[in-house]
Amino acid sequence: MLQITDIEAAAERLIGQVLDTPCVESRTLSQMVGCRVFLKFENLQYTASFKERGACNKLTQLTEQERARGVVAMSAGNHAQGVAFHAQRLGLRAVIVMPRFTPGVKVERTRGFGAEVVLHGDTLEISRAHARELAEREGLVFVHPYDDEAIVAGQGTVALEMLRAQPDLDTLVIAIGGGGLIGGMATAAKAIKPGIRVVGVQTARFPAMYNAIKGTELPQGTSTIAEGIAVGTPGVITEAIIRERVDEMLLVDEGDIEQAIVMLLEIEKTLVEGAGAAGLAALIKHPERFKGQNVGLVLSGGNIDPLLLASIIERGMVRAGRLARIQVNSRDVPGNLARITAIVAEAGANIDEVHHQRAFTLLAAQNVAIELVLQTRGREHVAEVIRMLQAQGFEAALT
Known part of the structure; x- marks a missing residue:
């Protein structure tokens, strides 16, 4: 061990x-x-990853014969970049097999380190099997992402x-x-x-x-x-x-x-x-x-x-209460939306989105549900905004 x-x-x-x-x-x-x-x-x-450490340690221990053959690895991310980067530094051929769903930015960054990228398979297991096939067929040294003592x-x-x-x-x-x-x-x-x-x-x-x-x-x-x-x-x-x-x-x-x-x-x-x-x-x-x-x-x-x-x-902002969605019910008459936004402004919150809901609501036909997405200082601030709206006669609650 x-x-x-x-x-x-x-x-x-x-x-x-x-x-x-x-x-x-x-x-x-x-x-x-x-x-x-x-x-x-x-x-x-x-x-941008610790994976460089293992890749570099593995590649620097290859024999001259293995260095001449080159390496192959399977990865959808950090291991790919670590192997590609240090292979480029050491002058080794590197083939990286990545699943087809790998984000384009990771593919291009790996290519940017001089590696030959092969997109194959929809799962990591299929990609790994293909990498081993390439190692066998082309005589490349397979660099496992974790199951290797080096x-x-x-x-x-x-x-x-x-x-x-x-x-x-x-x-x-x-x-x-x-x-x-x-x-x-x-x-x-x-x-x-x-x-x-x-x-x-x-x-x-x-x-x-x-x-x-x-x-x-x-x-x-x-x-x-x-x-x-x-x-x-x-x-x-x-x-x-x-x-x-x-x-x-x-x-x-x-x-x-x-x-x-x-x-x-x-x-x-x-x-x-x-x-x-x-x-x-x-x-x-x-x-x-x-x-x-x-x-x-x-x-x-x-x-x-x-x-x-x-x-x-x-x-994260939603969990912290710094982004909150509230519903305000009001009479659907001119001026009420202006009153609501003025109260929110007075409370020190910022309105991100406003949505009027007339059809999909159980309110009386002459009423409207107004959904507001607010930027606030946190949960206590949200509660303060709701209290101020209620104090002015509006039905208001978190949704």
């Missing part, structure tokens, strides 16, 4: 090849979740850097997809500090490793905003490491991850993808498990689609 010496050797190979990213305390997040939170900013890597050792260097920067960490909270990151980090952390607690986090929609370790049969979903950890088949190598070296596993929901993305954007001014926010999501959902501890989180990646991010931000 992988040992600390393998990870230390990987760290030597990675000097000057990847960033030693910052690991610093977030005082605001610490106050909010009840423990000291230290963030490892892996989203600052050149390809990959796992490279990812484990994250823990070396975290404990060097923050030796007082009590707990590491790490997202799990195939298990490469947590497998490497748990190996390094337990060797350096045997008493440290290692907690794995999966999204409830893709609990493959959780099921494997716990013996449960929770259903697999079809989509998640944490697509970086949406893995259907756990790694053989990584599952064995997790059984021995990971202390606890938790599940988080989509809403927890969305909330964590928005918090990191607002508070830390840093952009993370769904998988990168899973650790903070666990602190949000299970604060009692971490109270009073020094907790290290890995912001594992920052590659998120801008349209998805916009949707997450908007939904």
Whole structure:
């Protein structure tokens, strides 16, 4: 099984090849979740993900014969870019197989690193099978995204850097997809500090490793905003490491991850993808498990689609009450809408949308339901707007 010496050797190979990213305390997040939170900013890597570490460690150990043949990998995102980037740096041919549904921005970015992109299959499993066929047919070296000791050792260097920067960490909270990151980090952390607690986090929609370790049969979903950890088949190598070296596993929901993305954007001014926010999501959902501890989180990646991010931000504003929809019932006579908007303005809220509903309502025919979408300061402010409308004789309520 992988040992600390393998990870230390990987760290030597990675000097000057990847960033030693910052690991610093977030005082605001610490106050909010009840423990000291230290963030490892892996989203600052050149390809915006920790995946570079394992890819670089693997590629630098290829023999001359293997380097001449080139490499092939299967990925819909961060692993693809990590392999493509470091293959380009090392002068290697790289073929990346991606599912046909992969967003165009990820395809073009991977091509931008000099890789040959092959779009094949509608699922990751079909794409992976095709990548193995290409490896066999063209003599390419297959670079697995997680089930490879060289990959796992490279990812484990994250823990070396975290404990060097923050030796007082009590707990590491790490997202799990195939298990490469947590497998490497748990190996390094337990060797350096045997008493440290290692907690794995999966999204409830893709609990493959959780099921494997716990013996449960929770259903697999079809989509998640944490697509970086949406893995259907756990790694053989990584599952064995997790059984021995990971202390606890938790599940988080989509809403927890969305909330964590928005918090990191607002508070830390840093952009993370769904998988990168899973650790903070666990602190949000299970604060009692971490109270009073020094907790290290890995912001594992920052590659998120801008349209998805916009949707997450908007939904976050709704949850916080900063974007609210209210219904005001009134007589359908000239001047009433002006009165309503004036009251809202006096209350200090901003109107985003107005919709009159005359036909699809149970109100009397001479009345109208007016739906307002408001920008507010929060839930208390929304309640104040409603009170002011009611004080002027209007029926008003949240919808």
